[in-house]
Amino acid sequence: QVQLVESGGGLVQPGGSLRLSCAASGFTFSMNAMSWVRQEAPGKTLERIASINGAGLDRDYEDSVEGRFTISRDNAKNMMYLDMTTLKPADTATYWCARCHGPHTWGCSINDFANWGQGTRVTVNS
Numbered sequence: 001q002v003q004l005v006e007s008g009g010g011l012v013q014p015g016g017s018l019r020l021s022c023a024a025s026g027f028t029f030s031m032n033a034m035s036w037v038r039q040e041a042p043g044k045t046l047e048r049i050a051s052i053n054g055a056g057l058d059r060d061y062e063d064s065v066e067g068r069f070t071i072s073r074d075n076a077k078n079m080m081y082l083d084m085t086t087l088k089p090a091d092t093a094t095y096w097c098a099r100c101h102g103p104h105t106w107g108c109s110i111n112d113f114a115n116w117g118q119g120t121r122v123t124v125n126s
Contacts, residue, residue, distance in 0.1 A: 009120030
């Protein structure tokens with residue numbers, strides 16, 4: 001079955017950096033675009049902050065993370081990453097990796113992901 005397992009969350013000071021990883025299994029990884037989604041707290045808005053197409057050549061970012069976060073993937077290892085720099089307290093959230101429908105980023109809908117991981121918590125606090 002499809003599994004997505006995030007890792008790399010934790011506590012970091014404002015201005016710091018962190019790398020999140022997502023290990024994927026149970027499907028042909030390169031055939032699906034992938035996204036990172038975050039939520040400040042239960043009941044708050046879910047944000048699709050970054051997506052990458054199956055080939056890893058097309059990326060898009062939400063405005064609040066553009067220029068600070070970088071999404072990438074290694075199809076040979078079935079891994080996706082989110083490199084986060086210049087972290088702010090507003091970046092504090094639970095972060096999930098999500099599998100999109102199909103290989104293109106337009107298949108990445110906050111309301112209709114094919115699969116989600118279990119999430120990893122990032123706290124930005126001094």
